[in-house]
Amino acid sequence: MKRLFIVMLxxxxxxxxxxxxxxxxxxxxxxxxxxxxxxxxxxxxxALGQLAQSFMxxxxxxxxxxxxxxxxxxxxxxxxxxxxxxxxxxxxPAQADALxxxxxKFGAGVKVVxxxxxxxxxxxxRLSGRWMSTAGRVYHAQYxxxxxxxxxxxxxxxxxxxxxxxxxTVRHRIDVYKAQTAPLIDYYRQKGLLVEIDGTQGIDGVxxxxxxxxxxx
Ligand code: ADP
Ligand code: AMP
Numbered sequence: 001m002k003r004l005f006i007v008m009l010x011x012x013x014x015x016x017x018x019x020x021x022x023x024x025x026x027x028x029x030x031x032x033x034x035x036x037x038x039x040x041x042x043x044x045x046x047a048l049g050q051l052a053q054s055f056m057x058x059x060x061x062x063x064x065x066x067x068x069x070x071x072x073x074x075x076x077x078x079x080x081x082x083x084x085x086x087x088x089x090x091x092x093p094a095q096a097d098a099l100x101x102x103x104x105k106f107g108a109g110v111k112v113v114x115x116x117x118x119x120x121x122x123x124x125x126r127l128s129g130r131w132m133s134t135a136g137r138v139y140h141a142q143y144x145x146x147x148x149x150x151x152x153x154x155x156x157x158x159x160x161x162x163x164x165x166x167x168x169t170v171r172h173r174i175d176v177y178k179a180q181t182a183p184l185i186d187y188y189r190q191k192g193l194l195v196e197i198d199g200t201q202g203i204d205g206v207x208x209x210x211x212x213x214x215x216x217x
Contacts, residue, residue, distance in 0.1 A: 010116035112217035
């Protein structure tokens with residue numbers, strides 16, 4: 001069976017992580033978030049985590065070579081044998097080229113690139129209300145609240161706000177997205193892989209459109 005690789009594209013706060021988890025579950029794939037991988041390294045105080053932290057706190061991208069190496073290692077693990085939903089990677093054309101070369105080695109390729117479109121004003125509101133669990137589950141104070149304020153529904157742990165979700169950093173992350181990641185919209189459109197998704201709908205509406213996009217790809 002051919003492996004299925006889906007690349008979630010969109011600005012920070014568009015809903016990539018929220019939806020990537022649902023797609024991974026629906027298609028029995030692993031969800032790979034490079035942001036989560038960096039945060040895990042940070043928590044475990046690895047050398048990679050320390051290096052990544054200085055970029056993440058400023059809202060800058062971690063250098064391509066470091067990021068690509070991390071993804072290469074992650075995609076080589078056995079749990080990726082059916083494929084993966086990639087969330088937050090690639091974020092530059094160099095990363096996209098590296099991904100293509102890497103998947104080619106597996107005899108695979110990117111199947112579809114859902115681009116979740118959301119206006120800038122909405123992104124700031126979404127990220128300033130985002131509450132995270134240490135296990136990587138994502139909530140929103142208003143749009144996707146936990147059953148008990150600041151407590152994770154599944155394991156009862158305390159939720160936290162990301163350091164880089166402060167409004168000043170969010171604005172910079174949106175600028176970085178526009179300068180370095182938005183060129184991937186045309187990159188994947190030219191390859192015939194891009195599907196535009198209206199990310200301003202409620203979470204369930206977005207999921208419905210995404211499921212359709214992947215099934216029709
Ligand atoms: P990304 O991974 O693209 O940065 P997230 O999935 O973390 O985005 O979503 C950002 C915030 O917006 C989270 O707090 C999430 O609960 C909320 N969110 C996600 N999708 C929607 C939606 N369709 N409507 C309203 N809020 C949403
Ligand atoms: P995210 O969780 O996707 O919002 O990512 C959080 C931060 O991790 C980003 O602002 C970057 O600093 C870093 N990061 C995540 N993915 C990448 C990537 N593909 N390339 C470079 N930096 C990344």
